[in-house]
Amino acid sequence: xxxxxxxxxxxxxxxxxxxxxxxxxxxxxxxxxxxxxxxxxxxxxxxxxxxxxxxxxxxxxxxxxxxxxxxxxxxxxxxxxxxxxxxxxxxxxxxxxxxxxxxxxxxxxxxxxxxxxxxxxxxxxxxxxxxxxxxxxxxxxxxxxxxxxxxxxxxxxxxxxxxxxxxxxxxxxxxxxxxxxxxxxxxx
Numbered sequence: 001x002x003x004x005x006x007x008x009x010x011x012x013x014x015x016x017x018x019x020x021x022x023x024x025x026x027x028x029x030x031x032x033x034x035x036x037x038x039x040x041x042x043x044x045x046x047x048x049x050x051x052x053x054x055x056x057x058x059x060x061x062x063x064x065x066x067x068x069x070x071x072x073x074x075x076x077x078x079x080x081x082x083x084x085x086x087x088x089x090x091x092x093x094x095x096x097x098x099x100x101x102x103x104x105x106x107x108x109x110x111x112x113x114x115x116x117x118x119x120x121x122x123x124x125x126x127x128x129x130x131x132x133x134x135x136x137x138x139x140x141x142x143x144x145x146x147x148x149x150x151x152x153x154x155x156x157x158x159x160x161x162x163x164x165x166x167x168x169x170x171x172x173x174x175x176x177x178x179x180x181x182x183x184x185x186x187x188x
Contacts, residue, residue, distance in 0.1 A: 012052060014053060015051055015052065018039070019056070022057075024061055024066060024085060025068070027088040033092055036098050036100075040096065040100070043055040043100075052137070054101050055098075055102075056102050057093070059085060060108070061078075061081040064107055065139065078107065087152065100121075129139070139165075142163075160164070
């Protein structure tokens with residue numbers, strides 16, 4: 001299931017396949033299994049043709065949804081994701097018999113170091129800079145929104161969902177209010 005870290009094909013022409021790096025705020029569902037199976041199908045097809053292939057899958061262990069799920073479960077975010085990865089995510093790979101070469105976790109040292117190196121490189125080349133930003137943030141979309149996309153009522157009621165997410169959430173999903181503010185300050 002998990003192989004070398006990716007340097008095996010360094011300098012060689014290889015076909016690279018990746019699933020999304022899934023969020024681990026909950027157990028995987030059929031959509032995760034489908035996407036992993038589609039990537040696996042493509043990987044095996046290229047391998048049967050004798051091509052070098054690198055297939056990556058993994059999990060993103062950061063974000064507001066992960067924090068909220070951990071809080072609701074009464075554990076730290078790291079305890080939450082460790083348990084989910086071991087008990088739910090890795091077993092799905094075995095169930096669908098995925099032939100992935102690597103499984104990355106965004107809390108792994110190797111991931112953190114490479115991401116830091118990437119960001120340092122683009123910062124050093126002037127592509128990113130530090131500046132304050134304040135604006136409405138939608139937890140459902142996991143993105144900042146343009147200020148004009150939220151009504152005054154949404155901002156003043158501290159609802160952390162844009163109108164599209166409010167409309168498309170499952171009916172049994174409780175309205176999110178309280179300690180989180182819909183206007184977050186982010187230093188990029």
